Amino acid sequence: MLILLPPSEGKTAAVDSRTVELTELSFPELSEPRKQVLEALRQASLHPEALKHLGVGPSLAAEVARNTRLLEEAAAPAHQVYSGVLYDALGYQAMTQAQRARADEAVLIISGLWGVVRFGDRIPAYRLSMSVSLPGLGRLASFWRPLLSKAMDERASNELVVDCRSSNYTAAWAPPAENTVEVNVFQERNGKRTVVSHFAKHTRGELAGLLLRRRGSAPQTPRELLKVAQRYFNAELTPGTAKKPHSLNLILAAGVSFAKAKSAN
Template identity: 65%
Template sequence: MLILLPPSEGKTPAVGGNAVDWTSLSFPGLNTCRAKVLESLGTVSAHEDALALLGVGASLKADVERNTRLHAEPAAPAHQVYSGVLYDALGYDSLTASQRKKADGSVLVISALWGAIRFADRVPAYRLSMATALPDVGRLASFWKPALTDALTAATDGELLVDCRSSTYTAAWTPPPAQTVAVNVFSEVDGVRKVVSHFAKHTRGELARHLLQRRGKAPQTPAQLLKASAEKWTAELVQGTARKPHTLNIILPN
């Protein structure tokens, strides 16, 4: 089983330490693409209209300025750098040592800058969305798609993929539908379901934590994932097709 996560919008910068070591990152075949994105991001972030070009507000000026010196910025494990609702609910630091080891091997973060990394990969904090278009790179989801297909198809072969990514990041890589289960979260009032974006992030983080904490073998099929999810939530499984992944719907109480 592998759990696919989006990065958090906000990042927690490392207080000190060494800069990113490109040779130590997972999926080293992505390094050429990483270097191209990093160079373009640094150029854009140094532009006088950088905030507008990156689609962020003035409150993120310091984050954008950090983009210009990412080669030298201190790096930290991805599970420390990524923060926010989903990652707070996952709660890596409060997992046991064996559960953290499981997370390091089972979680893949799909990133606009790094393509794909694991929790133990050490990276600096950065500001970049997969929806952004960069000079000489173009729309990042389109740029990353062939590279991620090459890098991840073999690495994920035979694994059940629990896809907790947002739509912005699902556009960057389409895993084989037969082995993929997309996770949706709804509230239901008087029989009417509504998507709950904030609680969806939280619940996906809780689901990841539950899968990392529960005893026994990790789910290996969509049906086993449904059974594991039903240990904590009301859930249903919608079977996929040759072109669409399976879907796990988690329904939150009123």
């Protein structure tokens, strides 16, 4: 089983003295394109219109300034750097050693800067979305798509892929549709279902954490994934096609809140 996650928007800066070593990151064949993105991001972050180009507000000026010196910045394992709703709900820090080992192997984080990293990869905090277009590279999703396909298609062809990414990050790589399940989150109000971005990250993080903590073998098929999800959520499965992934739909009740969701586990 592979679990695909987006990076968090907010990131926790490392305090270690070690810096990132590109050749030590997972998928070292991506080292050269990572260097390209790092340099293009540095140049964009030095530009007088850097905040506008990167799609962020004045409150994030310090994070954009950090982009200009990422190779000198302190680095920490990705599970420490990526923070926020999804990663809090996943609960890596509270896992046992065996559960963390499973997470380190199963989770792939699709990133606008690194292409793809695992939880154990040491990276600095940075500010860059996959939706950004960088000078000389263009839109990052288009830049990474052929590179990620070459690096990961074969690896993903033999696994159930649980895709918990948001739309900006699904554009960067499409795993084999026949064994991929996209996770969608809806809220039901007065008999109508609506997309709930407010809760989607939290719920996807919860599902990922449950899959990584559960005992026994990981689900191998979309139907097996559905059975696991139905133990914790109101869940449905929409079968895919040769070109379209399966969809696991998690339906939240109208009165759901983060507090209620956390207490349920």
